[in-house]
Amino acid sequence: MKKILFIDACARPESRTRRLARHVLEQLQGENVKVQLYEEEQLLPLNNDRLQRRNGYVAAGDFAEEIFRYARQFAQADEIVIAAPYWDLLFPAVLRTYLELVTVTGVTFYYTPEGVPKGMCRAGRIIYVTTAGGPIGANNFGYDYVKALADTFYGIPETVCVKAENLDIVGADPEMILKDTMDNIHI
DSSP states (O other): OOEEEEEEOOOSTTOHHHHHHHHHHHHSOSEEEEEEGGGOTTOOOOOHHHHHHHHHHHHHTOOOSGGGHHHHHHHHOSEEEEEOOOOTTSOOHHHHHHHHHHOOBTTTEEEOTTSOEEEOOOOSEEEEEEEOSSOOOSOOHHHHHHHHHIIIIIOOOEEEEEEEOOTTSTTOOHHHHHHHHHHTOOO
């Protein structure tokens, strides 16, 4: 059965981004595994101590340690759905921390003898789901960042952005915008 990794970077219980992501997940066939980033106690940025320990494990080729749990899970997923609201031209910081812990030499990518990163992830696609109160426009730095990681490091050949924007514009009907977005998702 296909493994679908759902990475939830939504802070609010009533998150419109999460609602949209759940609709996307309903379109997919497989076993859903959810990582709710705001509830993960082990999701800590790499400080000097953690970075040195991680680098030691990488050098030894020992990826069984807990610090690599997210990277192993990410590398083994067949499809990945990321739910991240559009905050300050990007996404919540908790997603950046998660991606830092996922991007591990020897688990999600390796370097060729020429120094070129090559992906080791099994997923064929990342579906990036986001919502915004205003217009996202052409510079969707959150999606662009995830797409660059998928292309450059993870070896995931397809990235798709599903977005609902202008939800908080005066006079907008956010429920209608969400419904129209959901009706036009073809995954």
